Structure formats: C-alpha cells, structure tokens
Amino acid sequence: MKFQSIALLGLVSVVSAENMALQMTRRDATEDEKKMTTQDEVLGEVEHYDLEVLVEGRRELFPLLPGVQCPTGHTCRVRNSPTGITPMMGSLKNNLKAPLAMSLNWGEFNNNMNTVVVSDNFCTRRSAMAKAAGLAAGLSVAAVSQPAYAAETKEVLMGTDSGGLKFVPEKTTVCKGDSVKWINNKGGPHNVVFDEDAIPKGVDQEKISMDEQLGEEGDTFVMKFDEPGSYDFYCEPHRGAGMNGLLTVV
C-alpha cells in the first residue's frame, strides 16, 4: 500500500517529537488511508507497533498506524489492539474506570478521534475534539451532535485599554456557527456596523449590525455567524478615526 510507505518515511525522517507531532497532524487523509481503515475493520484485530525514538536522551514511544511495519534500524514494541480504533484509544479505554467505560459510545468517540488526526480543517478538528471530550465526560451522542455543542464565542474589545479608537483584536476568525461578543472597553460610545458591500452575499446587513451604541463600559453586543466569508465592520462614531475590524467566518 502506497500510503503506508509514505507515512513510514514521515516517521523515520523526523528527529524531534515536536516536528513529529506537526508532521502527523498535517498529513492528508488519502483515499488509500480510508480504504485501509475499512479493511482493518473487516479483519478484526491487527498488530500495532510503537516506534521507539530517543528524544533528547529520553526514550519515547510513538504509535505507528495499523499495519505499518517497524522501520529498519529502529526498535519497535508490538501491541495488539482491536482494529479500526485510533492507537491512543486502546490505552485510554483500559485506563478509564467503569461505569463510564461501559457507557461511553466508543465507536462515535473513535470516529471523532480519527477526525482530529486526519482533518486539515481547523474547525472540523476543533469540533471533533470537543465532541470526543464531551463523550469522554459522559455526554450522549445526541447531546454532542447538537450544532451548538461545539460552538464557541470569541471576544472583541471596543477601544484599547488606554482609550485608543480600535477594535482589539482588529482581525478575528471564527468557525461558522460561532458567535462574537463585542465588549465596550474604553473611549466609547462604540458600536458595530457591518459594511453592506463587504459581507457575504445573502447576509442581511441590518440584521447583524447594531442600531444603537454602547455607552457603559462592559456593555456587550453578541452576534452568531452561520455564513462563511469575510465581514468588514466599523464603529459608526469612530469610523473616520479608523476604528475598523475584519471578521472571517470559516
């Protein structure tokens, strides 16, 4: 299988644990990989190897993907585990105490962990990670599958601490379904108005913009964004002073 040798090269050529983690997370999910997972599930049980690597004098084990052989010149430890599961899951499963271990939906948990490993999309990874954490905390699949479950709210200050007429930060990126909370800081009153010529098509500019202004420090304006794209916004009283911001929804 082509994928296996590629993954192997990636692992052997890397010397530091940090780089290795980086390399593993950046890996694309190839068609071969998807096929491999399916085959493993059919086979039932496969051998896993942990690659032994010396990192700054300490011995560390890195799990190799199911079916990957130990690279020549390296020491590996054999570990058998039920297939189709993410390597890290085996030990987690053994270490979790009942009754959680009994009630946890391991299939769903594993799907999420796999998504965390193979996806290159930050929002997909974040959502899968949150769902896995929720399942491990005892929540039901239905609960963690709610669209709002993995959503987050990012905060943007209106005015710098020294009264500067800026949004802090000026550029913010959120995942679709996330919310942004603007907090009136110093130098107000401020507000948030979106530029109707610089928001995604079909988004109602009036609906997402503020009518009024926030006068008191600590006042907030919260808006949820479901449509991906770029959103330019400004503070109406201070637009001339350059109080502009950019929101990116991915």
Ligand SMILES: [Cu+2]
């Ligand atoms: Cu302002």
